[in-house]
Amino acid sequence: MATYLVTGANRGIGLELCRHLQARGETVIAVCRQNSPKLDSLGIQVVMGIDVSSDAAVASLANNLQGITIDVLINNAGILAAESLENLNFEGIRRQFEINSLGPLRVTAALLPQMPPGGKIAIITSRMGSIGDNSSGGYYGYRMSKVAANMVGMSLARDLKPRQIAVAILHPGLVNTSMTNTGIPPAEAASGLIARIDELNLENTGTFWHANGEILPW
Numbered sequence: 001m002a003t004y005l006v007t008g009a010n011r012g013i014g015l016e017l018c019r020h021l022q023a024r025g026e027t028v029i030a031v032c033r034q035n036s037p038k039l040d041s042l043g044i045q046v047v048m049g050i051d052v053s054s055d056a057a058v059a060s061l062a063n064n065l066q067g068i069t070i071d072v073l074i075n076n077a078g079i080l081a082a083e084s085l086e087n088l089n090f091e092g093i094r095r096q097f098e099i100n101s102l103g104p105l106r107v108t109a110a111l112l113p114q115m116p117p118g119g120k121i122a123i124i125t126s127r128m129g130s131i132g133d134n135s136s137g138g139y140y141g142y143r144m145s146k147v148a149a150n151m152v153g154m155s156l157a158r159d160l161k162p163r164q165i166a167v168a169i170l171h172p173g174l175v176n177t178s179m180t181n182t183g184i185p186p187a188e189a190a191s192g193l194i195a196r197i198d199e200l201n202l203e204n205t206g207t208f209w210h211a212n213g214e215i216l217p218w
Contacts, residue, residue, distance in 0.1 A: 009039060058110045124170055
């Protein structure tokens, strides 16, 4: 049994990751800004009030969890806005960078002292952050922030390999959540993501995977 920490855990993919991991007997720490009845019903440890774009909030998270070993960190928290070239919102784009790109780096840096050799880090990103796969344009803030998140994951993979910590960069698929309202059920996405995390090791660290196992282009 390992200890998993999941950010953005109160709904959607994060909630289903917590549900799946708890069901197989793992210790799960759910991190979110606000709790939800569905998350509360799991009976797992919940740390509320954590905005991953806030240095102070993430520092308080690390302080609250001092002394707890985190075997697997899943950076899942994220937001999406649908900017077009004709409707750019630069403040909204900055907000997506703060949460989608800097958030995983901020949380990882804060919790890294509590991760042992053999630990794993997953960044839930998107194939919309693939430059090679961009065939439709638009979504400027989301696409750019996910490209940056992918680079965070790759740099972490390089920097943490000597410490025997592996990093996965994971696209869950098009998932039917409050952000998208279309796609596969979150439970199906969570199952695939967990399978990829289970397969993660120091040989494949830094891989950009689809939850179904496909390796995605940069």
